[in-house]
Amino acid sequence: MALSGVKRDRGELKIHESLDELCTDLADYIAELSEESVKERGIFAIALSGGSLIGFMGKLCEPPYNKTVDWAKWYIFWADERVVAKSHADSNYKLAKDGLLSKVPIVPSHVHSINDSVSAEQAADDYEFAIRQLVKTRTISVSDTSDCPKFDLILLGMGPDGHVASLFPGHSVVDEKEEWVTFIIDSPKPPPERITFTLPVINSASNVAVVVTGESKAEAVHLAIDDVGPDSPSLPARMVQPTKGKLVWFLDKPAASKLDSSQFSK
Numbered sequence: 006m007a008l009s010g011v012k013r014d015r016g017e018l019k020i021h022e023s024l025d026e027l028c029t030d031l032a033d034y035i036a037e038l039s040e041e042s043v044k045e046r047g048i049f050a051i052a053l054s055g056g057s058l059i060g061f062m063g064k065l066c067e068p069p070y071n072k073t074v075d076w077a078k079w080y081i082f083w084a085d086e087r088v089v090a091k092s093h094a095d096s097n098y099k100l101a102k103d104g105l106l107s108k109v110p111i112v113p114s115h116v117h118s119i120n121d122s123v124s125a126e127q128a129a130d131d132y133e134f135a136i137r138q139l140v141k142t143r144t145i146s147v148s149d150t151s152d153c154p155k156f157d158l159i160l161l162g163m164g165p166d167g168h169v170a171s172l173f174p175g176h177s178v179v180d181e182k183e184e185w186v187t188f189i190i191d192s193p194k195p196p197p198e199r200i201t202f203t204l205p206v207i208n209s210a211s212n213v214a215v216v217v218t219g220e221s222k223a224e225a226v227h228l229a230i231d232d233v234g235p236d237s238p239s240l241p242a243r244m245v246q247p248t249k250g251k252l253v254w255f256l257d258k259p260a261a262s263k264l265d266s267s268q269f270s271k
C-alpha cells in the first residue's frame with residue numbers, strides 16, 4: 006500500500022512500494038482528473054513531459070482505462086520539448102506518440118506539438134501563440150489570478166539535479182516571468198535546444214503532478230520537498246508551487262529514501 010502525506014506548501018506525497026503500484030496509482034489519478042474536467046468543462050487539457058514519465062503512464066492504454074477514459078475530449082500539450090524532428094529518437098512528441106497517443110483514440114487535431122522546422126526561439130514563440138489562441142476559445146482555461154493558461158493537468162518528471170520541464174538549476178529560464186513558453190539552446194541534459202513552459206504557467210495549472218523514481222533522485226527530492234532552510238539550493242522542482250491548484254508527488258521508495266519521514270501515514 007502507498008504511504009501518503011501532505012506537506013504544507015509542498016503538496017501531497019504518495020510513496021509507492023513498487024513501480025507497478027506507482028503506475029496504477031498514476032493511471033487512476035489521471036483518469037479521475039480527466040473525468041472531473043470533462044464533467045466540468047467538456048475538455049481535458051493535459052501537458053506532458055519527456056523522460057520516464059510516458060512509460061509510467063502505460064497502464065492508461067490497457068483495460069479498464071483504454072475504454073473508460075473519454076479520449077475524444079483530451080487536448081495534448083508538452084510542458085517541454087526538445088527542438089528536433091518529430092521522427093527523431095530524442096523527440097518528446099515521438100516518445101508520447103509511440104508510448105501512448107497511438108494506442109488510444111485521441112483526436113489527431115487535439116495534439117498540439119511544437120513546430121520542429123524552425124529555431125528554438127521561433128518554436129517557443131509559435132507554441133505560445135498556439136496556446137494563446139486556445140486560451141481565447143477556452144479550450145485551455147485561464148487563471149483567475151493572472152492571464153496565464155490554466156491547464157487541467159501538467160505532468161512533470163524531475164532530474165537528479167532538480168530540473169523540471171527544461172527549467173535547469175541556475176539557468177536564467179527559471180526566472181522568466183513574462184513569457185508562457187521560452188527556449189534554451191544550452192541544456193545541460195542533451196539535446197541542447199529545447200522549449201519549455203515557464204514557472205508562471207506551471208504554477209497556474211489546476212493540477213500538477215511530479216513523478217520521480219530511483220535513488221539517484223533521492224537528494225533532489227529531499228531538497229525539493231523537506232524544510233531544508235534558506236541556505237540550501239533552491240531547485241526548480243521546489244519552485245513548483247501551484248498558486249491555486251493542487252500539487253501531487255508520485256514517488257517510489259528509493260526516490261523518497263531521504264525524505265523526512267515524520268510527515269507520512271499509511
Ligand SMILES: O=C(O)[C@H](O)[C@@H](O)[C@H](O)[C@H](O)COP(=O)(O)O
Binds near residue numbers: 164
Ligand atoms: O525532455 C526532458 O528531458 C524531460 O521533460 C525532463 O524534464 C524529464 O522529465 C526529466 O529529466 C526526468 O527524466 P527521467 O524521468 O527520464 O529521469
